[in-house]
Amino acid sequence: MRALLVGYVWPEPNSSAAGARIAQLLASLNSAGYEVHFACAAALSDHQMDLAAVNVTAHEIALNCESFNEFVARLNPAVVIFDRFVTEEQFGWRVSQACPDAMRVLDTEDLHSLRAARETLLKRELKTDPNAGPVLVDDGALFDSMRQSDMILREVAAIFRCDLTLMISEKEIALLTQYFSVPSSLLYHLPFMVEPCERTLSDYAEREHFVTIGNFRHAPNWDAVLWLKQSIWPQLRKQVPGAELHIYGSYPPKKATQLSNPKEKFFIKGWAADALAVIGAARVLLAPLRFGAGIKGKLMDAMLTQTPSVATSIASESMHGDCPWPGTIADTAEDFAAAAAQLYSDENVWKIASDGTKQLLNARYRYPQLSFLWLQHLNQLRDNLFQHRQRNFLGAMFQYHAARSTEFMSRWIEAKSRVQG
Missing domain, CATH: 3.40.50.2000 (Glycogen Phosphorylase B;)
Incomplete structure (x- = not known):
């Protein structure tokens, strides 16, 4: 057949x-x-x-x-x-x-x-x-x-x-x-x-920096990068001055790569050969989507690597049902930055969110x-x-x-x- x-x-x-x-x-x-x-x-x-x-x-x-x-x-x-x-x-x-x-x-x-x-x-x-x-x-x-x-x-x-x-x-x-x-x-x-991630995952102390990922040809992803650059990251880097933001995604145009600024610790990394590897090395994933539809692959990859995330209501839509979100949902630049800073800096809060990724995967996404x-x-x-x-x-x-x-x-x-x- x-x-x-x-x-x-x-x-x-x-x-x-x-x-x-x-x-x-x-x-x-x-x-x-x-x-x-x-x-x-x-x-x-x-x-x-x-x-x-x-x-x-x-x-x-x-x-x-x-x-x-x-x-x-x-x-x-x-x-x-x-x-x-x-x-x-x-x-x-x-x-x-x-x-x-x-x-x-x-x-x-x-x-x-x-x-x-x-x-x-x-x-x-x-x-x-x-x-x-x-x-x-x-x-x-x-x-x-x-x-x-x-x-x-x-x-x-x-x-x-x-x-x-x-x-x-x-x-x-x-x-x-x-x-x-x-x-x-x-x-x-x-x-x-999805199947459970079989690779060895890093714990809180072994991880560093913030990450986001998404195809640059997809308009919601490009808009999210702009919102990060203009509104969210300037506030967040003041609250966590030692951290960097790494932005991955396939097909980055010149207007995207030009946003990279080492002084601001804002890095456009481009295509990732292994998305799970780069997300699993980060401490927190950011998904500041202001519009869109469907459910989000970047947030699924964050769950697979037990990476806590901060997401907007649009990004998390239809993804968690009655389960608690493994991180924070925030819809203003101020709330988003504050939530990301807390997840990044508070190990106990981070571990609760990280454990929540496994619960959500088992409840809704088992292959x-x-x-x-x-x-x-x-x-x-x-x-x-x-x-x-x-x-x-x-x-x-x-x-x-x-x-x-x-x-x-x-x-x-x-x-x-x-x-x-």
């Missing part, structure tokens, strides 16, 4: 949370006995994972090309997973035509329209308050903001067209079901799935249990796929109209390319 994951980009687990998420899904499918394939139309990258080493067959595919229909028909997968809604828009109708019996699954990574709405709200706030903290508005205000863009229409349409959508955030499930009329039967909550349950749900839906689709009338309607509009546009691009070629 074959499973095909159609990627938006080639997975880079060491560069982004999205890459780590894809690696976890591939491992989960492998463990269930699927013959796993990964296909992508993006350019190859220097940091992409070695798919062959994890028993996954890689395929380079083309956008707007009939060759994909031929490829997927030959492969004849039982399950096709689309990495983000834009990938479903491009290839979903082709899978539906070539392999109508294949179960179509969307992995949202995060709700892009929620992230975009919060970014818009933050930019509006920054016009009047340059030191504004994270976007903290109620769900009604989020709905009003999300509704201003057609992105939510595209995302929800993709969700309806698929048989199942994997959601990483409980917050996003609540928004979709309560405000956008998405049936809960189309959604499945699947957070990060064996999560993998078993989602694959069980997947197989149950596959066994009853006809009945499931019969109940999803809106999905059939969206599939019909999207297939027509997207197909004709894609075929026009394909024909134009042949003529120009």
Whole structure:
């Protein structure tokens, strides 16, 4: 039995949370006995994972090309997973035509329209308050903001067209079901799935400095670096004068590297070959995200290395449920700096938070249990796929109209390319 994951980009687990998420899904499918394939139309990258080493067959595919229909028909997968809604828009109708019996699954990574709405709200706030903290508005205000863009229409349409959508955030499930009329039967909550860290971890006395990490191409991460530079770090370094701030992340632009300032002990380190190593060497991880969506890979890595963290409400959203946060949640620059200074300087407070990382991981992110349950749900839906689709009338309607509009546009691009070629 074959499973095909159609990627938006080639997975880079060491560069982004999205890459780590894809690696976890591939491992989960492998463990269930699927013959796993990964296909992508993006350019190859220097940091992409070695798919062959994890028993996954890689395929380079083309956008707007009939060759994909031929490829997927030959492969004849039982399950096709689309990495983000834009990938479903491009290839979903082709899978539906070539392999109508294949179960179509969307992995949202995060709700892009929620992230975009919060970014818009933050930019509006920054016009009047340059030191504004994270976007903290109620769900009604989020709905009003999300509704201003057609992105939510595209995302929800993709969700309806698929048989199942994997959601990483409980917050996003609540928004979709309560405000956008998405049936809960189309959604499945699947957070990060992780195994315990097997490396030897340093204790309080062996660690030093603050750390943060995140792909610089991801807008919330870049904004967090700016907030650190302009508002948080000037206060924090006064409270802990001997400490440094190390900022890691893939693809740092020149405007980021230019922020590095040894006199201020503010260092842009760039790409980390081993994220767990650099986080595990630090005493405290900082996650000052002012907007965003989904759940955060940097905070998951902090838990894996038993590193206490200071996070905003946006950064910690949907990550801890009823469990205490292993560190502090703070939403102003002043509170954030004070909390980070206390965690860094007070060994007893640090150890309580460090121990809390293990409790939270065990409560919410254990790979064996999560993998078993989602694959069980997947197989149950596959066994009853006809009945499931019969109940999803809106999905059939969206599939019909999207297939027509997207197909004709894609075929026009394909024909134009042949003529120009």
